[in-house]
Amino acid sequence: MDASTSTSKKKPVAIITIGMAGAGKSTFVQRINSYLHSLDPPSPPYILNLDPAVTHVPFEANIDIRDTVNYQEVMKQYNLGPNGGILTALNLFTTKFDQVLGLVEKRADTVDYVILDTPGQIEIFTWSASGAIITDAVASSIPTVVAYIIDTPRTTAPATFMSNMLYACSILYKTKLPFILVFNKTDVQPHNFALDWMQDFEEFQAALASHSGARDSEGEPTYMNSLMNSMSLVLDEFYKHLKAVGVSSMTGDGIKEFFEAVEGARTEYENEYMPELERARALRDKSLQDAKNDSMNRLMKDLAVDQEKNPGGAFLDRWDPEEENDDDDDDGDMNIVDRSEGPWPGQYIDVTRARRHEDEAINWPRPG
Numbered sequence: 001m002d003a004s005t006s007t008s009k010k011k012p013v014a015i016i017t018i019g020m021a022g023a024g025k026s027t028f029v030q031r032i033n034s035y036l037h038s039l040d041p042p043s044p045p046y047i048l049n050l051d052p053a054v055t056h057v058p059f060e061a062n063i064d065i066r067d068t069v070n071y072q073e074v075m076k077q078y079n080l081g082p083n084g085g086i087l088t089a090l091n092l093f094t095t096k097f098d099q100v101l102g103l104v105e106k107r108a109d110t111v112d113y114v115i116l117d118t119p120g121q122i123e124i125f126t127w128s129a130s131g132a133i134i135t136d137a138v139a140s141s142i143p144t145v146v147a148y149i150i151d152t153p154r155t156t157a158p159a160t161f162m163s164n165m166l167y168a169c170s171i172l173y174k175t176k177l178p179f180i181l182v183f184n185k186t187d188v189q190p191h192n193f194a195l196d197w198m199q200d201f202e203e204f205q206a207a208l209a210s211h212s213g214a215r216d217s218e219g220e221p222t223y224m225n226s227l228m229n230s231m232s233l234v235l236d237e238f239y240k241h242l243k244a245v246g247v248s249s250m251t252g253d254g255i256k257e258f259f260e261a262v263e264g265a266r267t268e269y270e271n272e273y274m275p276e277l278e279r280a281r282a283l284r285d286k287s288l289q290d291a292k293n294d295s296m297n298r299l300m301k302d303l304a305v306d307q308e309k310n311p312g313g314a315f316l317d318r319w320d321p322e323e324e325n326d327d328d329d330d331d332g333d334m335n336i337v338d339r340s341e342g343p344w345p346g347q348y349i350d351v352t353r354a355r356r357h358e359d360e361a362i363n364w365p366r367p368g
């Protein structure tokens with residue numbers, strides 16, 4: 001890195017919120033949004049709402065998928081149910097994600113955080129091609145961290161806790177991004193039980209054993225119980241790579257600690273994810289270049305043979321500019337809008353408040 005870039009502003013961090021429906025993703029986004037606004041000086045984030053089906057977002061999104069696709073129209077047009085409609089809407093939006101990225105990059109110098117709120121149902125984002133494309137596109141552009149939102153009051157049962165952690169684990173291995181476990185709703189249920197279980201698998205196993213259904217009628221541990229016991233050993237390794245914070249999106253508790261974890265995640269991204277990404281890129285570029293060289297060599301060989309056989313042929317085989325096909329490339333009528341950048345098509349404009357331009361010397365011709 002040279003001196004000019006090291007003195008310029010740090011790149012913003014993208015925070016992708018992921019979690020089960022109702023875990024509180026949107027409320028969390030709203031909470032961190034208001035926290036960033038309340039800083040001194042304020043640091044308003046750049047927010048993307050990727051949930052096409054939400055009727056009300058508690059925050060002001062800069063880019064809202066609902067401005068681009070109407071998921072109810074998509075359902076009608078493609079004969080889909082709600083989940084198919086949401087997924088298809090997200091797919092359609094993803095085809096325009098280069099525009100979104102362009103808008104984000106334009107703001108990269110002025111914002112510190114870019115926040116993505118994902119659709120309510122977790123699998124729509126985590127198990128779809130679009131989710132992967134969006135995640136990879138953002139992560140290859142700016143430092144990115146996954147905030148995995150957990151409904152703490154609903155994960156107090158050891159079996160539920162474990163399945164939630166396994167899901168988190170699958171997302172970590174899929175995205176390979178820095179990962180923060182956010183135990184939400186601590187105003188209802190403190191998250192210390194979860195930290196205890198994560199730090200010491202024996203505590204988890206003890207909780208498991210004391211739960212009803214841990215033993216069968218003969219007093220032997222049930223199959224489920226033994227399975228979860230062994231899985232807790234596997235997860236122990238996974239927990240070591242994670243940061244966990246407890247927050248209440250309702251009261252704002254723990255949000256400061258969350259942002260401290262985000263700073264740690266930025267370093268992790270720079271030290272671990274970025275070098276890996278660059279290595280993958282270099283490999284891909286090299287294999288592309290090899291393929292190009294190979295076909296170029298073959299082309300040159302073919303041309304040489306051709307010229308030997310038919311010396312005048314090349315003259316007749318030239319490109320004719322008259323024949324140029326000037327079809328515009330069809331970009332459809334879908335365009336991404338940044339709500340914070342002036343009016344957009346379809347926006348309601350209060351004409352009663354529009355000013356007259358006094359300085360425009362217009363001379364209307366008088367009748368007669």
Ligand SMILES: Nc1nc2c(ncn2[C@@H]2O[C@H](COP(=O)(O)OP(=O)(O)O)[C@@H](O)[C@H]2O)c(=O)[nH]1
Nearest residue numbers: 021022023024025026027120184185248249250
């Ligand atoms: N008590 C409490 N409720 C919360 C908290 N965060 C979210 N909720 C509630 O959880 C429900 C689901 O939240 P929402 O943000 O829509 O979840 P999403 O589907 O993950 O986006 C709403 O009724 C929220 O009011 C919290 O920290 N404490």
Ligand SMILES: [Mg+2]
Nearest residue numbers: 025026051120
């Ligand atoms: Mg939501």
